[in-house]
Amino acid sequence: MELSERKSKILKALIAEYIRTAEPVGSKTLAAMEDLHYSSATIRNEMSELEEMGYLEKTHTSSGRVPSHKGYRLYVDELMTQETDQDASAETTALMSLKERELDRLIQEAGRLISTLTNYATVAVTPHMTRTSIRQFELIAVDDTTFVIVVVTESGQVKNKMVHTGAPVSKEETELLCYVLNQTLTALPLEQITPERFDIVGRAAGVSALLAPVAEYIAELIRELGSQKVFVQGGSKLLGFPEYHDTKKAQKLLAYMADDAKSLVPTEQEIDGVKIFIGPENGADPMSETSTIYAKYDIGTIGQGVIGIVGPTRMDYAALSAQLSRFAKGLNQLISETILDDRDKKK
Amino acid sequence: MELSERKSKILKALIAEYIRTAEPVGSKTLAAMEDLHYSSATIRNEMSELEEMGYLEKTHTSSGRVPSHKGYRLYVDELMTQETDQDASAETTALMSLKERELDRLIQEAGRLISTLTNYATVAVTPHMTRTSIRQFELIAVDDTTFVIVVVTESGQVKNKMVHTGAPVSKEETELLCYVLNQTLTALPLEQITPERFDIVGRAAGVSALLAPVAEYIAELIRELGSQKVFVQGGSKLLGFPEYHDTKKAQKLLAYMADDAKSLVPTEQEIDGVKIFIGPENGADPMSETSTIYAKYDIGTIGQGVIGIVGPTRMDYAALSAQLSRFAKGLNQLISETILDDRDKKK
DNA sequence: ATTTAGCACTCGAACTCTCTGAGTGCTAAG
């Protein structure tokens, strides 16, 4: 059922006011507003109906009203004035400071940045990299039992590890193994790099003492590329909001964010543009009084990550979602400039 | 002036009790204790003198006493019963889960671990690596304008970066540059790798398009090796203590720890075994009601890092310092086994 | 000379009581 225009107006004004003050809003306050030229009594009647419909709640029998989760949902979906997506000046200037970093660190720093920018807590998830493949292997001999394995991925990440072999490995063996690895495993989707493939490698290159550690590392690497890391930043910011003055609640929330951040963040498929979760929509119990705003960012065409803001349900959804979306766009650009290879860049 | 034996006993019992309960301790409570067979009146007199000497404080005119910072200091220095350094079972089992990681991550995870183990917040600092040098360079061509620089340090860390050159670089140029780099810059103390050295490299290898990005990266790398990273873990744990139920104080502390962790941690030279800082001894104002316990860990003979526990001044110094010291020892061993090259291992 | 018992005194914490005022719901007039 659609709301009358007046009801919408009242609801919108009430939510905006509550977001500003964190105090229950009464009929008089609303009646005094610019756009609402009705008496407090009229507004009371409307509010009473809005409450029946489930958009508002009372904290106790005789006090102003507070938006319910359903009310916030409606506000976010239909009522709130979308801020125009311009003036990204603050964000872009800030983003400049992120230049020249490894992907994981970059994402972590980006989270920290948006946290200081918005004064909310943030979660940042590194991208799911399943669609990438390995571009190149290199084996570097440090001494005859110490080697560094270097793997360059199609997504432009370089990973390495130092390994020790039980027995010395000759230069020829090393080079052969490296050649075979490059021949057999590059340009393959990661899920096709299985133990069986390594049997093939072993047959082609001869089973040197290097093969086992290399296979082990590559398996670990694939696991790492497939898994996503979550960084939480600015948790202490939440303590500044009156809704978290109850230390117990705050602790539960912060502990949850620190330990189970992974289950909190939606997968990138769930997000289209900017996605907002209000209170219980976040799923977990410690988050039931908390809202989150998520946006996606791209790693070229290979993968996508998620970055989000966490705060009380009373948050400035309009401003924050606009800000986050701008930020994510800036991040996209930054990544394509600094991390990715030229091939993925648009000329 | 020395304290009488009875005074010591009383002070020690009071502090232990206060650590347990977080409530001011009165004379009756102490009189009821096993070792203190004096009447409450006697104990009151003694307490009154201890207060005059500055070891105790009253929260208000008529309430039990609370240890002052000076009191804690005395407790830590002389009174507390050192826990025996055995039964490292919990720690060592836990440490097993850390195997096989890059140094930075390992330290970070170690911090997280000791935080869950102790239920306090922790700070962990990666080691100062000035005494290391570069063992080997490698330049890997991905395509004719894309290269990966790999640097292996004497301390067993492998660092890399992908760079793009403006102009194509031939295979011969690349190999020559790599050779010259290995000839001129390896085994040198890091501070001797200056821009002037790179002029020499340039003259020997010819100024290819690769030289500039390589020089830039190496400069960055040296900066990175010289600088220390600080990881804070388990900040939310602090909210569980009654002394941080005041959200404002808690927020200040957490924000300080998140942002200025670096200035908080003492340098490794200041620490000998385990070092305890009580309240204002930490320097910073937000930390004036907080105590910290630090221990050192070694990266072979090359460098040392610091790991520490952060909590209210009322913390179980005896148990925690023993636990931390055990943990640091375990960490030493783990590092020598997994990160370092065999050369640094003791056979 | 200590130690202890006894007692008056202090003062925060907790509890009750009251008052206030913002806000509501209802009714009746506009």
Add this chain to the structure above:
DNA sequence: CTTAGCACTCAGAGAGTTCGAGTGCTAAAT
């Protein structure tokens, strides 16, 4: 349908009270 008016509700602030843990002092006991 809107609005003015009014009785009603109830959380929160403030004042007053009680309670009890704890102190400091004094005088008796050891």
